Amino acid sequence: MSDTTTPRGDWPLYEVFVRGKRGLNHVHVGSLHAADDRMALTHARDLYTRRNEGVSIWVVRSDLITASTREERDPFFDPSADKVYRHPTFYDIPDDVPHI
Amino acid sequence: MTTTESGAPPAPGGTGPADLQERFEATIARDQRVEPRDWMPDGYRRTLIRQIAQHAHSEIIGMQPEAAWITRAPSLRRKAILLAKVQDEAGHGLYLYSAAETLGVDRAELNDRLLEGRQKYSSIFNYPTLTFADVGVIGWFVDGAAICNQVPLCRSSYGPYARAMVRVCKEESFHQRQGYELLRTMTRGTKAQREMVQDAVNRWWWPSLMMFGPPDENSPNSAQSMAWKIKRHSNDELRQRFVDMTVPQAEALGVTLPDPELRWNEERGRYDFGTPDFDELVRVIKGEGPCNAERMERRRTAHEEGAWVREAAAAHAAKQASRSKRGMAA
Numbered sequence: 001m002s003d004t005t006t007p008r009g010d011w012p013l014y015e016v017f018v019r020g021k022r023g024l025n026h027v028h029v030g031s032l033h034a035a036d037d038r039m040a041l042t043h044a045r046d047l048y049t050r051r052n053e054g055v056s057i058w059v060v061r062s063d064l065i066t067a068s069t070r071e072e073r074d075p076f077f078d079p080s081a082d083k084v085y086r087h088p089t090f091y092d093i094p095d096d097v098p099h100i
Numbered sequence: 101m102t103t104t105e106s107g108a109p110p111a112p113g114g115t116g117p118a119d120l121q122e123r124f125e126a127t128i129a130r131d132q133r134v135e136p137r138d139w140m141p142d143g144y145r146r147t148l149i150r151q152i153a154q155h156a157h158s159e160i161i162g163m164q165p166e167a168a169w170i171t172r173a174p175s176l177r178r179k180a181i182l183l184a185k186v187q188d189e190a191g192h193g194l195y196l197y198s199a200a201e202t203l204g205v206d207r208a209e210l211n212d213r214l215l216e217g218r219q220k221y222s223s224i225f226n227y228p229t230l231t232f233a234d235v236g237v238i239g240w241f242v243d244g245a246a247i248c249n250q251v252p253l254c255r256s257s258y259g260p261y262a263r264a265m266v267r268v269c270k271e272e273s274f275h276q277r278q279g280y281e282l283l284r285t286m287t288r289g290t291k292a293q294r295e296m297v298q299d300a301v302n303r304w305w306w307p308s309l310m311m312f313g314p315p316d317e318n319s320p321n322s323a324q325s326m327a328w329k330i331k332r333h334s335n336d337e338l339r340q341r342f343v344d345m346t347v348p349q350a351e352a353l354g355v356t357l358p359d360p361e362l363r364w365n366e367e368r369g370r371y372d373f374g375t376p377d378f379d380e381l382v383r384v385i386k387g388e389g390p391c392n393a394e395r396m397e398r399r400r401t402a403h404e405e406g407a408w409v410r411e412a413a414a415a416h417a418a419k420q421a422s423r424s425k426r427g428m429a430a
């Protein structure tokens with residue numbers, strides 16, 4: 001490191017998302033450092049799909065992701081907590097009514 | 101992920117230190133995973149950073165003993181297998197550094213800590229690989245021991261660590277099997293080859309048992325790690341599992357394990373075995389193993405010799421970025 005002129009940590013962090021096979025969503029698999037988007041893609045291929053684990057890869061700079069706040073149970077998610085009528089089980093239908 | 105935060109402000113009254121601690125403990129007690137942006141005690145974070153970083157360093161340094169044989173592998177088949185195996189170990193190191201970074205530590209900083217000797221790696225990689233049979237025995241013993249250690253870590257309380265372990269464990273099975281298969285091939289060869297296998301087994305057996313760390317009574321941090329469910333089993337329990345798993349494999353291979361105390365214990369339903377030389381373990385961890393200096397020197401040189409690549413890539417990226425900016429302005 002003594003002889004590097006590049007400031008350390010210069011390669012930004014990327015998050016990697018892989019589509020395992022056709023018909024599935026891309027899923028977050030981890031992160032890596034790369035100098036640019038192209039390198040991030042090739043590194044992601046070498047690191048996360050060495051055994052045909054993917055048919056498509058997305059990479060995105062970690063600092064470009066906007067995320068919800070710390071705790072998963074925080075008030076940010078409250079609006080959906082009290083709306084049981086959004087679920088089919090909320091509705092009483094007699095047993096002898098078919099196909100519903 | 102290390103990302104910017106937005107959304108609603110924290111709930112009033114629910115985020116005092118006691119609430120946070122309580123919520124953390126409830127998560128652990130319910131066997132749920134702690135995720136990167138959750139509140140966690142400093143000690144939990146520090147322990148994880150140390151453990152994950154040392155695990156990552158071990159994967160990276162662990163490439164060296166076997167890599168020494170890539171150019172001398174006896175066939176193209178063995179060479180391709182060994183290359184793939186060593187490449188996997190690099191991958192394991194990177195999965196783990198990625199997990200460590202979710203705890204707010206910088207990858208370059210972890211690399212510094214390794215190169216400056218401030219963080220350790222597994223003692224096992226400080227032993228030399230004298231013959232090609234060592235490649236087989238490493239796959240069988242060292243990757244086998246790693247599997248014993250890592251399978252329970254797939255249920256570790258810290259989400260990113262557990263997920264990294266799931267990926268690693270899927271790949272370790274190939275490592276262990278290719279090693280065992282290599283040894284089977286050698287034991288069916290000449291007398292000299294069989295002796296080579298037995299010699300490698302004799303040299304690697306005790307250091308492999310040391311991989312599980314000091315005995316439980318000398319492992320002061322274990323209890324806390326187990327309470328936090330970072331670790332799921334004690335060192336001695338994992339060592340016992342490894343012995344129980346390996347003895348029948350040794351019999352099938354036709355080699356002996358160099359332990360006169362090794363015998364089946366009917367009552368316990370497990371094998372009794374001798375005590376590894378834990379003084380040797382302490383010496384090797386302190387840096388006095390046969391290859392400590394060589395491993396560190398090799399790692400430092402590789403890092404320094406790679407500097408121009410990192411610089412060139414950064415310069416290229418900067419140039420491309422400024423070009424595309426100019427393109428947009430035009």
Ligand SMILES: [Fe+2]
Nearest residue numbers: 159188189192
């Ligand atoms: Fe590994």
Ligand SMILES: [Fe+2]
Nearest residue numbers: 189243272275
């Ligand atoms: Fe391995």
